[in-house]
Amino acid sequence: MIVMLSPGDWIGNRYRIDKLLAKGGMGCVYLAKDTKLGDKAWAVKEILQFSNNEAFLEEARLLTQLSHPNIPHVTDYFEPDAEGRCYLVMEYIRGSTLQSRFDADPRTLPPPEILRYALQICDILAYLHGQPKPVVFRDLKPSNIMIDEYDNIKLIDFGIARKFDQGKPGDTVQMGTIAFAAPEQFTKGQTDPRADIYALGAVLYYLLTGGSFVPRTRESFAPLPPAWTRLIQRMLEPEPANRVQAIEEVREQLKLLTDGEPAEAPAPPDRMRTTMLQEEERTWLRTMQLAGDSLFPVGAQSYTVKASQSHPALILYLLDVSGSMSLTNGHKKRIDIVAESLNVALRQMVFRSTKGSRISARYRVAIIAYSDDVNDLLGGIKSIDALMNTGMLPVLATHRFTDTAKAFLYAESLLRAELPRIQDCPAPLVCHMTDGVYTGEDPEPIVRRIMNMSVKDGNVLVENIFIGDVLEHEIEQPKRWAGIRENTSFRDEYGCKLRKMSSVIPESYRDMMREANYNLAAGSLLMFPGTHPDLVSLGFQMSAATPIH
Structure with a gap:
């Protein structure tokens, strides 16, 4: 039996465990303090019982090669020890998962808020898919999407992410979360970036319908806001060849929705923190002007x-x-x-x-x-x-x-x-x-x-x-x-x-x-x-x- 780490335990004579943050089927995530950097807080991901070290090393190598503001930075890792424990040391994100935010609302988010998060996810996927060997995330779902204290998206858990290799006959392992994974993730072929497009469509469908999962037939689709319907249906095509082919197209279509959706949505009284964030953002925007993808100060300057x-x-x-x-x-x-x-x-x-x-x-x-x-x-x-x-x-x-x-x-x-x-x-x-x-x-x-x-x-x-x-x-x-x-x-x-x-x-x-x-x-x-x-x-x-x- 493998025992979980406890507060006060050490990793590598440097990282002191502070508390358990999350627990899953493949391991745990802990908050740890870096004693060499003045007790700086890091998240330490522990992965248990690997029969093949290569799977862990693949994730570690992949994450250390990536550099994007919406992907947690990995700064250190420890290969499996005698008990089969492997560790990734990464940026600690203060916030909550999109799933937690959704469940607390209860199970509703205003379309403009969903749109803002979706555009950030598109930016992350465009970065991953644009690598020399495209990175396919393969496990996009609300519980793997963090929202930090500044209301920005962070994509977490690259445990089954893989690089797409044109000459490879299939994925090493057919894995994914059934409610959100593309159908091809459970076949013998190799998945490509279009699998992530399907998963994003499934996440949007889930959020916009109050928690419904994608049905097997299009006739059973729950009603969607009209402006979203055509795009999400194209993203959820079972055959990759019939699907939206590039995440950049999804991003452009989502940007067009800003003209078709209301600019503001009333927040329930118990959403005080979100309301404060929205008001702070509106105050900031009143002194800024939109120019391309950037925001620049204007006003009495x-x-x-x-x-x-x-x-x-x-x-x-x-x-x-x-x-x-x-x-x-x-x-x-x-x-x-x-x-x-x-x-x-x-x-x-x-x-x-x-x-x-x-x-x-x-x-x-x-x-x-x-x-x-x-x-x-x-x-x-x-x-x-x-x-x-x-x-x-x-x-x-x-x-x-x-x-x-x-x-x-x-x-x-x-x-x-x-x-x-x-x-x-x-x-x-x-x-x-x-x-x-x-x-x-x-x-x-x-x-x-x-x-x-x-x-x-x-x-x-x-x-x-x-x-x-x-x-x-x-x-x-x-x-x-x-x-x-x-x-x-x-x-x-x-x-x-x-x-x-x-x-x-x-x-x-x-x-x-x-x-x-x-x-x-x-x-x-x-x-x-x-x-x-x-x-x-x-x-x-x-x-x-x-x-x-």
């Missing part, structure tokens, strides 16, 4: 208040110092390029604060280096003259992990303390330099809160400098580059996420860059790729482009 000694500009630098920052970019290490560019920006602030032989400090700065922890290198916010008097910049050293959310939470706390005192100052700017995909929690909801903060001059600005190959096309002439806009194509999902986390460049800032012979287009974003040292320098120069007296 002037960004023309000039920095002075009595009303200095506030710049917060968040610098990712994860391990890959030690890699080279050209002939220099990435970390050295960043240090030099930051030094140039700070010198520019000193120059713009100097009149004759006297300095009238027009800038205040904080420099926060982060990896798995946050290190405030200046010990708080310092005026540019105080920083200048030190004679040198703090040393940037690289570490292993990247917890971007923790860095933005720290910036948020600094801003909350400062905003009441700087209402007559220029709008603050958060300059974030990142080296790649984050670990830990999703930073986007935190950034949205920051971008919603404001002074009289306008909302807080957020800038992102991405030290990596984020664009599809290389920029050969940085001086002629028009900048990143809402229709810019990226190599990966993280680029799209950073775009949503970047403010539009204020015209007053753009004027400063034109003086430096950069030709950024109107409406371009405070987002800069770091494939060229000049673009890294441009990003840091932009942080010092506040108008001054």
